[in-house]
Amino acid sequence: MSSSAPSSDVPPPNAPFTLTFLPDNRSVECAEAALLTDLAAAGEINIDQPYGGHGRCAKCRVRFIEGAPPPTPEDQRQLSPSMLTEGWRLACQCRIAAPAVIEIPPSERAPDAKSFGPPDLFAGQAVEPVVRIVPFSLTPSSLQSQYSALDALDKALPSDSCNALITNDLDVNSERLSASVAVLESLSPTLEKLKGQGEAAVMGNRLLAVAARVPRYGLAYDIGTTTVAGALVDLVSGKVRAALSKLNPQVRFGADVIARIHHAMKKPGGGAQLRQAVCRVVCELAERLRTQAGIGTREIIAATFCGNSAMTHFLVGADATGLGASPYVGTFTRELECSAAELQLPIHPEAGLWIFPQLRSHVGGDAMAAALAAGMDRAARPVMLIDLGTNAEIVLGCRDWMLATSTAAGPAFEGHNISHGMRAAVGAVDRVSAGPGGKLLTRVIGGNVKAHGICGSGLIDAVVALLQTGVIETNGRMLPPTEYAADRWPRMAPRLSVTPEGRRMVELVAAERSEGGRAVTLNDLDIRALQLVKGSTRAGMELLLREAGLSVAELDGIYLAGAFGNFLRKTSVLGIGLIPRMDLEKVHFLGNAAGIGARMALVDQAARRRAVDIAGRCRYIELATHPDYTDTFAEAMAFPEPGDLDTD
Numbered sequence: 182m183s184s185s186a187p188s189s190d191v192p193p194p195n196a197p198f199t200l201t202f203l204p205d206n207r208s209v210e211c212a213e214a215a216l217l218t219d220l221a222a223a224g225e226i227n228i229d230q231p232y233g234g235h236g237r238c239a240k241c242r243v244r245f246i247e248g249a250p251p252p253t254p255e256d257q258r259q260l261s262p263s264m265l266t267e268g269w270r271l272a273c274q275c276r277i278a279a280p281a282v283i284e285i286p287p288s289e290r291a292p293d294a295k296s297f298g299p300p301d302l303f304a305g306q307a308v309e310p311v312v313r314i315v316p317f318s319l320t321p322s323s324l325q326s327q328y329s330a331l332d333a334l335d336k337a338l339p340s341d342s343c344n345a346l347i348t349n350d351l352d353v354n355s356e357r358l359s360a361s362v363a364v365l366e367s368l369s370p371t372l373e374k375l376k377g378q379g380e381a382a383v384m385g386n387r388l389l390a391v392a393a394r395v396p397r398y399g400l401a402y403d404i405g406t407t408t409v410a411g412a413l414v415d416l417v418s419g420k421v422r423a424a425l426s427k428l429n430p431q432v433r434f435g436a437d438v439i440a441r442i443h444h445a446m447k448k449p450g451g452g453a454q455l456r457q458a459v460c461r462v463v464c465e466l467a468e469r470l471r472t473q474a475g476i477g478t479r480e481i482i483a484a485t486f487c488g489n490s491a492m493t494h495f496l497v498g499a500d501a502t503g504l505g506a507s508p509y510v511g512t513f514t515r516e517l518e519c520s521a522a523e524l525q526l527p528i529h530p531e532a533g534l535w536i537f538p539q540l541r542s543h544v545g546g547d548a549m550a551a552a553l554a555a556g557m558d559r560a561a562r563p564v565m566l567i568d569l570g571t572n573a574e575i576v577l578g579c580r581d582w583m584l585a586t587s588t589a590a591g592p593a594f595e596g597h598n599i600s601h602g603m604r605a606a607v608g609a610v611d612r613v614s615a616g617p618g619g620k621l622l623t624r625v626i627g628g629n630v631k632a633h634g635i636c637g638s639g640l641i642d643a644v645v646a647l648l649q650t651g652v653i654e655t656n657g658r659m660l661p662p663t664e665y666a667a668d669r670w671p672r673m674a675p676r677l678s679v680t681p682e683g684r685r686m687v688e689l690v691a692a693e694r695s696e697g698g699r700a701v702t703l704n705d706l707d708i709r710a711l712q713l714v715k716g717s718t719r720a721g722m723e724l725l726l727r728e729a730g731l732s733v734a735e736l737d738g739i740y741l742a743g744a745f746g747n748f749l750r751k752t753s754v755l756g757i758g759l760i761p762r763m764d765l766e767k768v769h770f771l772g773n774a775a776g777i778g779a780r781m782a783l784v785d786q787a788a789r790r791r792a793v794d795i796a797g798r799c800r801y802i803e804l805a806t807h808p809d810y811t812d813t814f815a816e817a818m819a820f821p822e823p824g825d826l827d828t829d
């Protein structure tokens with residue numbers, strides 16, 4: 182420990198002191214000893230606690246640069262002596278009563294912005310604007326005529342600007358332009374000030390704003406269980422002006438939706454906590470996106486949201502407890518329109534918000550948005566979409582029919598139940614391959630940095646490499662060193678060990694090249710966790726195909742979507758058997774398809790109708806009660822026979 186190394190001096194309790202979180206350099210004032218995770222939350226610093234903070238997963242580790250408290254028994258159990266010396270502690274167990282400087286490791290920092298699709302997403306397409314920005318010119322006579330200001334404006338707008346039947350008869354139909362009380366309050370003075378010349382922003386038949394230049398931006402949100410992503414979009418060009426992502430602060434209430442629904446059910450005020458957490462991050466992203474783009478709050482006039490069913494329920498404050506137990510029915514599934522005020526979103530108060538419809542409890546608006554982005558409703562021949570995240574949602578179909586299901590994939594792909602798992606962030610091993618003699622090659626995100634853990638794409642790669650070098654058998658069994666063919670794979674053999682607890686383990690990155698001197702490893706339970714995810718996802722695919730009477734060869738394509746989709750290698754996805762053997766040309770990675778769908782629905786009214794149509798005609802297949810599920814799942818757990826060592 183150097184002179185600047187962490188100390189364990191604890192000042193008297195109740196003394197006011199400051200905690201500083203790095204690298205954000207954000208400070209929190211504390212008056213008494215408290216749990217570090219609570220103090221971090223107060224400072225809007227998110228620390229992941231995937232299993233509710235019981236001190237057993239070591240996912241919440243942070244490093245004290247100054248003022249480290251004495252290690253707790255859980256610290257001593259989970260962290261190596263060198264890590265303790267360097268100031269690492271488990272945040273969920275850490276009660277502090279001293280000034281401290283704490284570094285949040287890369288795995289807990291803000292994730293990279295998710296993509297909301299290419300700049301030319303709408304190129305060559307006929308778009309039916311959700312918000313019409315219509316120039317108008319009122320003559321002095323129309324301003325002084327028998328018409329009210331609203332009627333005069335209604336007459337001046339082209340008829341397709343508000344889907345209105347405009348007639349000279351003022352008392353006729355309900356399709357005429359309407360406006361809120363707030364818009365009406367300022368309409369006459371605004372028109373007068375503009376001398377009858379300006380722009381109107383109209384959504385449907387609702388007048389949102391009148392000005393010399395009306396607001397023309399919108400927000401598209403993808404509310405994921407792990408990450409909330411938002412994009413600021415120009416509603417006229419459809420282009421993304423800024424995009425940001427942030428960890429969903431609900432992770433401190435549980436890694437997956439079931440844990441969070443249980444939190445809402447069991448903890449008094451738990452539902453409100455979950456709503457506040459997601460609304461806070463949605464508002465924060467709105468503020469940061471508009472600041473980044475240099476525009477004001479009132480320039481954002483629309484927003485769309487997609488998310489799984491639980492996230493959608495939490496967002497609007499609807500009771501989600503029904504989603505947690507059979508028959509898994511929530512409060513609503515339809516698309517929802519609401520005002521910015523209802524979500525307290527800091528944008529134009531007249532802005533129209535639109536929330537994607539859900540299909541069923543486990544196939545939410547994010548899957549509907551992804552199916553929209555994949556153009557499944559327009560496909561002439563059947564295609565399959567697999568949206569891999571905390572859950573796996575699978576949609577199979579074409580323009581004539583659609584089936585969907587979901588599998589309890591678990592968050593293995595996001596690193597949650599893998600011993601050294603982490604998100605795809607700086608410090609994550611994201612690529613692994615095996616070479617001659619079992620030489621293991623790894624790549625770490627960030628280049629010349631120490632490895633901190635392994636992300637989903639690295640995990641899939643690693644399993645393929647371990648299959649190729651005989652460390653894992655096709656049934657998922659990891660061999661102990663005593664059974665390993667060390668003569669055939671001499672460079673792999675020294676990496677194998679058995680822990681004192683009896684866990685079979687393989688070292689991916691040596692301690693000296695890893696953060697805190699803690700080697701990045703995989704053990705037999707990690708392999709089993711991946712096998713369960715892969716098995717349930719593959720079983721879902723097989724049963725949907727069977728239900729449709731199709732073979733894999735009859736598919737026109739498989740679309741893989743999800744946060745980490747773009748990092749995956751097709752050969753590895755095939756190598757672990759996540760998808761069946763097929764022509765790799767037919768496998769496509771869509772990236773953040775749900776976010777792309779949210780962007781489409783923000784700009785294009787027709788996209789909204791398509792999403793509603795997809796949700797309306799998609800037939801849900803329940804896997805848990807399917808008579809063939811158990812057998813199919815058991816078969817799907819097996820890994821394929823390994824191919825040759827890859828060289829790409």
Ligand code: FES
Nearest residue numbers: 236238239241273
């Ligand atoms: S050890 Fe703290 S959240 Fe698991």
